[in-house]
Amino acid sequence: MNTTDGDVAAVPARGQPRNAAAADKLAEYDRRARIPIILSAVLPLIIVPEQGNWVAVVVGVASWIVFVVDFFVHQRLLVDYLGTRLGKFDLAIVLLTAPWFLVSGAHGAGFVVVLRLARLGRLLIATKGVRRLFARLGRVALVAGAVLFVGAAMAYYAERPTNPEFATFGDALWWAIVTLTTVGYGDIVPITTAGRIDGTAIMLMGVALLGLLAGSLASFFGLQPQQTNNGDTTANDAVLAELAHLRAEVKELTGLREQLAVLTRHLTTKPEAPPGAEPD
The missing domain is CATH 1.20.120 (Four Helix Bundle (Hemerythrin (Met), subunit A))
Structure with missing residues (x-):
């Protein structure tokens, strides 16, 4: 065949x-x-x-x-x-x-x-969904790690001379982790202006990173609208269907207009007079 x-x-x-x-x-x-x-x-x-x-x-x-x-x-x-x-x-x-x-x-x-x-x-x-999730979490982990180590280092050098709670870099790193995750145990607290500014920056970054993490998990677990390969949500399908319906109506109206034009020409055209008839 x-x-x-x-x-x-x-x-x-x-x-x-x-x-x-x-x-x-x-x-x-x-x-x-x-x-x-x-x-x-x-x-x-x-x-x-x-x-x-x-x-x-x-x-x-x-x-x-x-x-x-x-x-x-x-x-x-x-x-x-x-x-x-x-x-x-x-x-x-x-x-x-x-x-x-x-x-x-x-x-x-x-x-x-x-x-x-x-x-x-x-x-x-x-599993494509798991790959996308791990890719997103990998980027989040890199940013979070950079924020933790930079923030801990800044707090350590700012607080160590005057604050015994920041005795080691490990203490500063523990404080940065607690602050980034917005847990806030309060066992280690910065007292210098530079340390508090550093803590504020870590808090703000923590809110942003946790929001990104929550969005990635919501998308992975299907709690957000599914997206197509082009990144459009399923709402676009309804828009495309409506456009197709409108095109069909326009095509139908165009056909009716052509029929109306033919009928108009037929009605307005005078019939030819028979031979030998006197003109009106």
Whole structure:
């Protein structure tokens, strides 16, 4: 059977959604599975599954099931997912991090923990939302770190000669962290003018950084309107639909105007007189 160029172009590439419906289902799944996948990647690193600890066993088995479901969902909705590098990596993680600890004598906790670190790698590679979140948090962390160290250094050199609470740079750094996060324990307080100005600057930067962090988390958890690739919100879809409706109405009115013009010409044109008839 011969295929045209359009037919070839319509075939999804390997690792791409099978069709538009599959793409929509995958997007919805990624949005709903975001939190379970993150927890399944992080919790087993904190609570190492082992025999005799039923909480750790439940965490280990449940986290593995989440990754198994995630693999099969991608295998079902994507074209030849297992044939891609990510699909093979995903399958390897599922097999290697299976609950082997339930088998008597199969421990190797250190090796299993290293394998579970691969789940974090898979999380960063495969999940666009997590990548964007970590990219934003990375920038926030750089700015916050610069503010902390610069602010702590300024406060240390300003307060140390007269304020015993800033005895070491560690004390100044602790004060900067408490001030930046707006916790304000009050165990260390600047008394010099320069120290108070420095503290005010750190407070203002803390409010801005916490606002940026809250916005990033709200966007990640789906608490803000979803954005398209061009950065437009879904409200633009309604505007485009309204414009299309207006274009259709304008086209219809244009057709009615042309029909009216033809009818007007027909009514205003005098019929030709028959031969031999006297003119009016």
